[in-house]
Amino acid sequence: MDDVFVGSLMTSPVTTVPADTPAKAAAALMLDEGISSVVVVDEDNQLEGVLTSTDFVAIAAAEASAASFSVADHMTTDVVTTTAQASIVDVADLLIEHGIHHVPVVDDTEGVVGMVTTTDLTAYLSGAVDGESARAWT
Template identity: 35%
Template sequence: MKRRTVADVMTTKVVTVTEDTPFAEIADTMAEHGISSVPVLDDGGRLAGIVSEADLLRKEEYKGGPVQQRRLRLRRHAEAEAKAGAVDARGLMSAPVVTVAPHTPIPEAARLLNAHGFKAAPVVADDGRLAGIVARRDLLRVFHRSDADIRDEVIRDVLICKLWQDPAELHVRVQEGVVHLTGRVELKSLIPIVVRMTAATEGVVDVVHDLGYDTDDTHPTAYPRA
């Protein structure tokens, strides 16, 4: 059962800027390409940081206002105040950057983006060079599978290859990504395993089952006294 990784879904043609790119050019670049953030590369082509729309908006946020209010902001938000005065990517960017590796499994990348509230993350190779960028919409591609493909994989890889189950005893139906399992297994303890492994199949939205069993092996057997 092959699991797709970030390398399978990431965008490899990434819009980037250098540390010396001026503020206005960064804003124009992001507007032109319809992106909310842009990676910043150093002279060696390695990822140095990232500039987001929020970083650019600091300049407007801290513009003008009473002196006393600005001093209070300075004490509480020194970094944001510094970005408000920045004129290039070097001063605007956030670093270090939360990144993922090309070989990162898609579920792990999804958890990372959700944990940090990011829409996207740079993909960095082992040598530190930018390999691509992966967005939430890219990670959702795993659900763009046909019901027939999902059914075939569940039968072939889960039931037959992994669990050695007779497909004649277990019936699999897939509708809109939801897998419906009916039939019988030999042992009761196999039911949660079948359900769990089916749910782990790429593209599966949910698993609904009505599985029976021949033997209940979930309770210890009472042996007669000698």
């Protein structure tokens, strides 16, 4: 498993939004796409943050209306990232260490190139994917 790289399991392209996106629009996009997070990027596709379904739980717990906030108001900005060349074992360790379920995959020149999630790792371990489908990033 050490020789399986993130690039072969990550979801790409990743769903992104600019920081000024209304939270309500981001929530609708997440529902439409059937995803639990969006990556927040600038105009150069560089990572600015991540907004997850957990962030919307915090909004609801605060009895706030998502209609009155932008993505920037609730996104996580201290984002744990990885590269397409990282081992999936290293990424699994990151997920456990930080108690997270999503890790954006970044490249120095292209910015955000994908997302690897606990679902991606589980699909690989179950045999649902073979780890060879996206070797272009390795």
